[in-house]
Amino acid sequence: VSELRRDPVTGRTVIVAPERAGAIAWARISSSPRDPAARDRCPFCDGHEDWAGRELLAWRPHGLPNGPGWQVRVVANRLPALRVESQFAALPGGLLESLGGLGAHEVVIDTPDHDATIGRSSADAVARMLWAWRERMRDLRRDLRMKSFLVVKNVGVLAGATEPHPHSQLVALPFVPIHQDDEVVGAGAYFRRTGRCVFCDVMAEEISADTRVIGHDDSTMAFNPFASRVPFETWVTTRVHHAAFEDLTDHDLHVVAVRLQDVMARLEAALADPASTLLLHSAPVGIDEPASYHWHIEIIPRLGPVPGLAWDGGIHINTVPPEKAAEALRQVIGGEAVGAARI
């Protein structure tokens, strides 16, 4: 079983989960993206429902639970780093605090299509993935011990993906991790100073400057943030203020899906199907000032290994100014790059 360990200096929490070593070794054997027989062994493909495990949620127009015919499907991680059955009580240990591995660790199988990418999917298919994230977050939020959610979608080996079939991971935590707390604290301080949401103000400033915006309308916006950490870092969110992703309506999910599909098509064309990490940031449960925080998706192209200087929240040296990235991404039309993006 896993445990949560607190760093005695920074308070950073690490999940120590020895049983996950088996998951990684197993994935190394099972995942060969270039192998035509890979689908026959893929635990996430249609017809292999038993391999991925009992479903927690599915979008299935026809057919029976745990059988084929689904469009999106959520299962418990076979070797979860965290479990809802665990306790979150500190074990005695002086300075070195260990807590039970309480939480949830679920796998969202985004689509039955083994080779899909967001950029080559329909907006409806992307909306179903977002729907699955939202529904699971709404369900897990009923467990009052859960304080924050992370959704991460890794594509490609450089992003640490262990299965080629499109999937995302949903993690529920009984605490707010420090990298999210940095955002919450910064946005909270801005709100107390100005009475406004810093994300809403940044979007207004970006639209006014018009040098880092990839696309926007009254509902949604995609842009390359001013302090982009890596080449072509891209954020997507709603123009209307929502602190928590799980508060979005079905209509909101649809317009976000349209924007996300468009911007991923541009990134896939400009960067030739890059490895990438997509991170969903949503307000912690019970945040003090919901008016201060604004949910958003961060898309991180993984064009190379993380250099030592940037490791674990270090200093990023970005060689492509976001203004250049936005210029290249705006020029992609219909999923085709107009001239090659240079990185």
Add this chain to the structure above:
Amino acid sequence: VSELRRDPVTGRTVIVAPERAGAIAWARISSSPRDPAARDRCPFCDGHEDWAGRELLAWRPHGLPNGPGWQVRVVANRLPALRVESQFAALPGGLLESLGGLGAHEVVIDTPDHDATIGRSSADAVARMLWAWRERMRDLRRDLRMKSFLVVKNVGVLAGATEPHPHSQLVALPFVPIHQDDEVVGAGAYFRRTGRCVFCDVMAEEISADTRVIGHDDSTMAFNPFASRVPFETWVTTRVHHAAFEDLTDHDLHVVAVRLQDVMARLEAALADPASTLLLHSAPVGIDEPASYHWHIEIIPRLGPVPGLAWDGGIHINTVPPEKAAEALRQVIGGEAVGAARI
């Protein structure tokens, strides 16, 4: 020229340095570690002093500056991300704050031996590398605009190394980056509560528990920290309290070199010459409470890509408890693994 950009939410600082793109492209061409002709093209090998640039410091028993015969050599980065000639004034930009790329970005050529590793070097050679770090930090500290130093030594492509020849990078910054501030703030709070250094207390607790210590004596200690983020994360520091690395004496450097060489020999044997990142953490210049902070080296084996969940200070899932890592590393004798370490 580069600029420092502040994230408007978290205050995280990113270096935007378009000219560095050339450095990376150039390194891709020049660095082919397996190619026997690689030394002929290596800018860091003896006899190629002109290629690496004018030296800022060298340990050279015989010979002339900028010529052969050195044991360790420091040069300015050819395409620096930061420059001492820059200004650190904010450019007008409302919410989106840009600062000139002030700082220093130097390259330490750790040894003339193209194929050296720390584990296969003499303690004297390792001490010369530490000496170069310390001397450059002492010199740069005289520039009162510099507030913190980072030293990073990347080995291998997975660590983002762009040259195979052993080298380290020294970065001086006109601010304290948030990942270092997290340490300073946490250690400061502990000091105000207890009157003691948290790092000293952790070492005492580790020696008492004796499950995560690789080796220690009255001068130095190497251990796998309780909340290790990745398999075989290893810390090395002095038992005696020193806040800043640049305050170590020549004798201190020598005993640290002996410990660092020993522990790297163990890691290299147990993990079969892993890619790795070595990070030197030293107190920011002018820290409020020097009694609260304790310099240390963090060795991060880079056994795979950084998964999306852990990217940029996210959540680490570590599959090897540090107790298992320490057990494996203690069993390595004379640089040979006794049984294979399993990760």
